[in-house]
Amino acid sequence: MMRVAVVGLGAWGAMTAWRLAAAGADVVGFEAGTIGHDRGSSHGSTRLYRRLCVEHAGLVPLAARSAVLWRELERVSGETLLTVTGGVSIGPADSALVRESLAVAAATGVDHALLDADAVRRRLPMLRIPDDAVGILDPEAGVLAAEPSVLAAAAAARALGAVLHEGARVDVAEAADGIVRVDGRAERFDHIVVCAGAWTGELVPDLHVTPVRTLVTWFAPRPGEEAAHALDALGVVVVAVGDAWIWGHGALEGGLVKLGPADDPAYAPIRPDALVGSTHPLDGALVSRLAAAALPGIAPTPTSMRPCMYGRTADHQFVVGRVGERLSVGGGCNGHGFKHAAAIGEHLAEVALGLEPTVPMPFADPARHASAIA
Template identity: 45%
Template structure:
């Protein structure tokens, strides 16, 4: 953040949301839903493909093994997206279930079971033969592996959901400036000044949700932006049905060598989506501004090798790829809250590659923090101040 200057504000509002990707668009919507006078500023067009929230789909897992507090966040997103989708006639979450497979001690199996127990998700455990019978795409599953089906999970849709958030916020009275880059956020005695090349906006508070660019406007957060292209594949001829979304739902899978693969089957206008966790070469440090936006053959080499070992009916050469970014934190949980010394500033970022499914819940949390409501969950594990106190 910068030292205040004396340029007068051209525009006055109560809250500015900077960045209308996953987290920012949801915050805009949830603030507007509370009757807050809120203005969103986005450097590109709403639902664009240049940040972290594009590429048709995202896994929507509920029994998230990354942290026990994440299931309530996903469930709040599910409730909000279901309500919004029913109002607009759009499908914002498709509940295919998520099949988590691997050895009994692997993260997809043991971690999902532990998270499900904490959150009360009614998961179903299958042995290897049951998985192979029900899901032919898993013909090569190891005999000792298990499957844990999270029935509330599925997939969600980044561009569609971001656009739905912003459309709903606009309907509720939010003002939105697209193709406008915020160049500085300055705190003053009674609020904030949000600078753009053409105007300065004065507000009581600002939400900064600029994804992989977050460190540019809010320095001193331990953020680590990474390049992470995503890939779609096609089935070998004759195997199309085995890898269609209904037969090959959202999944995470630990292979015997420890490699973790995630993805889902093909549907509508997209192919079989597959990715690696961790992503090795395909997960290099970057700066958002200078991201290498070309996807190279080497980016998918490890993934293709894993696909060839895991799924007999999938052609291991990707048919489509798109560049993307994530912004990691040291403990791989988000940063949502007020950094030290910034009473007027709320940040929502540090997505650590698993944020989209939680976007509507994060928007709700941010709105609660801004208006001073009790948050619907304990925000300690995402509070940006946790790093300073550690």
Template identity: 35%
Template sequence: MTRWDAETAVVGLGAWGAAALWRLASRGVDVVGLDRYTVGHALGSSHGGSRMLRLARPDHPGLVPLARRSRELWEQLADEGRDMAPGPESLFTAGGGLAIGPEDGRVAGGTLRAAREHGVPVRTFTASALRFRYPRHTGVPRRHIGVWEPSAGVVRPEPALRAMLAAAKRAGARVTTDSRITRVEPIPGGVRLHTPHSSLTARQVVLAAGAWLPALLPGLPLQTVRMPLTWFRELEADSGFDAESFPSFRRELDDGRILWGNGAQDGQDVSLGLYDGVGEGKPFDPEDTDRSVTAEDWSDLARLLPAKVPGLETVPARVAVSTRTYAPDGLYVLGRPDADRRVVVAGGAGVHGFAQAPGIGEAIADLTTNTPSPMPLAHLSPDRFS
């Protein structure tokens, strides 16, 4: 008879794995979390200073309930942290968010459609009104609009990750770091997780290993790409790049690329990025630990600044490298592959997954405890590709 080391094991303690660990432990589940590196490492996608949380998600209407639940849980987590240690680091700042682009486009148009469908309060701007209200956004075509969502905000990845893991440990979860899972072996009634030196057994496993997920579950059509993170300094002090004057935004350009970022706050410079589209970007092998940067990582973005966001230096003050993992349709992968009761897979977070981590963790807890979820999950099934 198998002696189980845990009821549930969570492999990967980035945002989604940490959230799953927290939500499972909060339900009293005997759960252990494992990560191949030290928790909070910068080799995956759970770092970078800021992530935008929006309720009016244009990607798919089924993501709106996940975003709503995530916002509630970020606030709950912050309250728990204040109770444990007054004056914690900020996790979530509800400063609103801006979507800019064609009214029939995927950013502003998609946000507006999602807001109308789900009753998310928003305010729209014409291009001229947008330029007046947010003068640091220049070169906005006349046919574009702005959609302002007051309920949006910014999540701080590093303190948020620490807070989720701390909450999980307080609820009884165990955490093991520097433990690389090399193979997931299905066994009767559960799984055996192999490391280079040992193994452990669990009745269920949650695979939330990010860029390393395809190696653990071959057959998933996930692609990992390199995503530079860049911060720029103002040419002049107090020139309108604070978080209120230059809030978090996504801006669809005429060529289809998306300019995104947020204003300076908490002592950081202005964060900006350029996103080509789902699955686009330089393919990246997650086993390659070289995260060095070159001008190629930021030069395309820098060339846009004088025309689109003037007032910033065109050489970044800091550049870091992150990874992003995508499914072919740009949506998450969440569910039991082939209806296997022993395995839950959670991946394909792309550029938006961190902010929705608590809702994802809640959904994972529902799946592993056989609890009917109030959030629609069928559209995220890993079996949709087969």
């Protein structure tokens, strides 16, 4: 039986541990904090699931496979983790959001529908829709439960025999000989999978994964606007406002709408351990401006703001695959990797075990950072 270490048990690492254990590997996981903590990339109650992945056509089959595995995790855990609402990406016909979404749809044949401005207004009357806007409906879009998914994957891995250590910070993961060092103690594995999120660069520096700070922001509907902004009314939206995009979903039980900018250039790279309790003078500024432009029924100042972070790569694509004889990496999620966590976990498990990947990911091959390959 192959002995595999998983370093980092956020969404990607917990799913990797689960899929490795499901494939019969002897799995040992190492998590520096507690599983389900709020100091990395995977906290904040919810994440958007989109099938029509504007970021790369190769992500569409990955998202589809993830949904299958998420349903499997729901079956195993007895919890509801993925709620399908449908989603609409909205912008001027010549906007990058619309052009690139339609290009991905054409390349993949993913189920979608093109809506004109009036059709978008009928479906989403709470949004401010300019006359030149169109919408692209993604019927499979929805909302994922964030921390519960991480905890469910870890519990499923443990139920299959995985040993997952918490409060265990790995100092070194050696590609050549499969050694993992924690607090000066060394353990040898047939393979190591590093899923360290924004900390990826600390363990595998040559992959150029930059830790970027961002926020989880929740907004209250104005009085009388609550029903119009509930999850079943708003669903999942991505709206182009000028050159920026705002994404979000309707209110859950707490009554707040989750909104965020696709990318906030205000922030410089952060040292991952400095995230907790950090603030920035521009916190909330961009998302509030975009919210005011796109959703007039929302109070434009966030009710809740919590720091969060992700690993960014120069080409905004993931870094997922083998980097050495005994070392693989899943990192560089670029702020859109939660929906793919289950299929990435499966992919990394298959790579570690020397199996043919169910969903190939050539665009995420770490070999594009040639200096990283041992």
